[in-house]
Amino acid sequence: MNDKTLEIDAVERNIQPESKQFEAAHPIDLPATPSSQDSSSTYQWYVVIICMVAYILSFVDRQILSLMIEPIKADLMLSDTQFSLLQGLAFSLFYAFMGVPIAALADKKSRIKIISIGIAFWSLATAACGLSKNFIQMFLARLSVGAGEAALSPAFYSIVADLFPKEKLGRALGVYAIGAFIGSGLAFLIGGYVIGLLKEVDFVVLPLIGELKTWQLTFFLVGLPGVLLALVMILTVREPSRKGVKVGQDGEVVKASFKNSVAFIKLHKKTFFCHFIGFSFYTMMLYSLLGWAPAYYMRHFGLDASQTGYVLGCIILVANTAGALFCGWLIDFFSKRGYSDAAIRAGALGCAALIIPSVLFTQVDNLYLSFALIFVAMFFSTFPIPASAAATQMLTPNQLRAQVSAKFLLISNLIALGVGTTAVALITDNYFENTLMVGNSISIVNAVAGVIGVFLLYKGCRYYRDSIQHEKLN
Template identity: 85%
Template sequence: MMNDKSLDIETAEGNAQPPHLNFESSFPSENTQVQTNTSEQRSAYQWYVVIICMVAYILSFVDRQILSLMIEPIKQDLMLSDTQFSLLQGLAFSLFYAFMGVPIAALADKKSRIKIISAGIAFWSLATAACGLSKNFIQMFLARLGVGAGEAALSPAFYSIVADLFPKDKLGRALGVYAIGAFIGSGLAFLIGGYVIGLLKDVNFVVLPVIGEIKTWQLTFMIVGLPGVLLALLMILTVREPERKGLKVGEDGQIVKASFKNSVAFIKTHKKTFFCHFIGFSFYTMMLYSLLGWAPAFYMRNHGLDASQTGYILGIIILVANTAGALFCGWLIDFFSKRGYSDAAIRTGMIGCAALIIPSVLFTQVENMQLSFALIFVAMFFSTFPIPASAAATQMLTPNQLRAQVSAKFLLTSNLIALGIGTTAVALITDKYFENTVMVGNSISIVNAIAGVLGVFLLYKGCQYYRDSMKTENLSKS
């Protein structure tokens, strides 16, 4: 009688094919090919969503940034001071952009994020065109409020969507691609604005049907504003609402509701983390907006460039340096994430902020214009980091049903500090302290030096707090 072991050997020897081999598995099955095709289609669609939202982001920055290039004709026609212009550029936009983001984000955590984004694109595009109809400071201020209100719908809803589409180790790159929209938009604003201003430099006004006589800078607003309506229609027709993932469950076993109260409670639970995150990235972003908002005025006032020349040069710098910086930031976040750093996004932001201080302060202090452009190129590269880094940090820590609302609260803080206070601080120092518009470069350097040091300190402290928060939420890899 044979034991079990010998039976196994006989059976194996009697088989023409060893039982542990399966030749069919050596070839891809039909199911495997179907799964591969489905995976590729899903990946292509995911990136399509990112690209179409990036295009929307491009248009949003064209619409908001075009103002800074046309500073001189707008000031002349509307009889504005630098401080009044800074209110149009900063406070008027940031006021509604920041505050409207909170209730819109509350809807985005409950309703269709795609419909909310599409409605926002259409609204801010029409408001940008309305800037071209402005005849005085009040009308322009109200139109800029509309631009801010519409643009408030985009980023919080997108940040919530992208975290449902991509895993954490690819989230940085997706947010980096989205972020380049800000800088492609800013670059195009300067290039398009410079081209239109150059094209129409000998034309004082144009006559449009129904509207009548308008200045060339007003026509520019209409040209850049209206294409957004077509994009809004494309998005609503081609993008579907993704399934929500990463919902937080409370101690009672029930899913935490997407409410304002719960979003505030979540922030309070991690108050040290979010304080360093919100305020640190706000000071970092202040440096970005001081560069985008006042660099054109600096080069026109101190180096004798006209608006068209300034638009072309800064447009090219922003398209190359800022786009590369945003993509590098996204890659660096994923690099740190794959190596187990749970604070990858905050760490990346701290590195970028530290690297930005010197070039952002010195580009206005050197006499050689070529050297100044070289320094601002480096500054623009590192100035991009706060957009993808701050968004990634929020999405990695925050549960799905609160993502848009927490993002909106960050954008509220960031825009009031960075855009509302930062750009106005440059103008106030120029108007009230130096009392000379040519000294705008010194004002930029002062604001960037202070904001940069504060930003690095807060983000450095925030790294440890963020790691602790990730452990508390059981999300840390370490």
């Protein structure tokens, strides 16, 4: 390899000719000179924290809907199945599909700018949910929320792998992942507070907008702060140097392209099949809990929206946050002890531990026992976010990381969020034909998804070890 190739700037690498023999390509760390900001531990964690705050807002914006199920259904005249489409398919459709082209840009252009634009877009789209007058308007607004949020995770996963060594990657991803659960917890707490505060108020009047119901006002309150965060990010975070770029035998950098990302996945097809599908079914259990637990407690135990929001919000803030951090620690623990399949291994263990509590919490008649079981379930339900991300970043070369991550999120969200949440509603509406039976629907979905997830992740550990070894040898 000549000196000229080694001096290629990170921004220019993506325009080089692609290798003719992709399978023979091997990863190296080009001797880029990182800026002082890149090498500062404090700055590295600042980037993680600000992206975690963005992740918090994204989950507040997507999750607030589930707590307001009853007033939204009443005002927009929706069935459980229609509501599940707003909660799952409407969001996941654009979240999944827009992630692929956005990730292609993230592998070539400024990831920080892409994330900042995405934050502003989904925040405005969340506020637009509060203007919805019917199912179609709400569906389109939720599509836009998903499109904006698609910019965050693939780009962040690519950035964090440039900021941290592999033995610290699990903790960094664990800290980022807690944003999902702080966001979900805050969604329930904020929603419960606003609903309780305004329960005697039929509507409020805003200048230029007019009359709004309580649930519509809630969307404005949780959506607009994201615009300020987008400004903070664009002004304070710089694009990090790209590391671990893949080059071919001829010394030329493999082009960041859709074709090459697909070729890399095909090269490790058994690994990625178990990874993508296994973590998708694992994540399905998480979304069935987040999406339908509020409805279960309100319908089965007679709690109101405020009570449900406060209790579930506290459970999620404690159990899910602790679970995400524990998973990150567990990945690093396995990595330091020489397990090349550390992330997949942690995921398989978490999925196995989740099955029993996620099925049983709807099958007990004691409210406090149900809360105890869902606490345990929420703890283990967090593992797929840091574990799936770490597994992808440890195996994939730099210029393909965002695109491979986006393809995983495409499949995961269509299966977990699109199919999973809707499956609960379909079983309730069409099999039980009784909305009070939503708890049994949750148990059925979680039992099936859990068994499939454990089986595929267990099988995937061996395939993942083989893939890591292949990349080291080539």
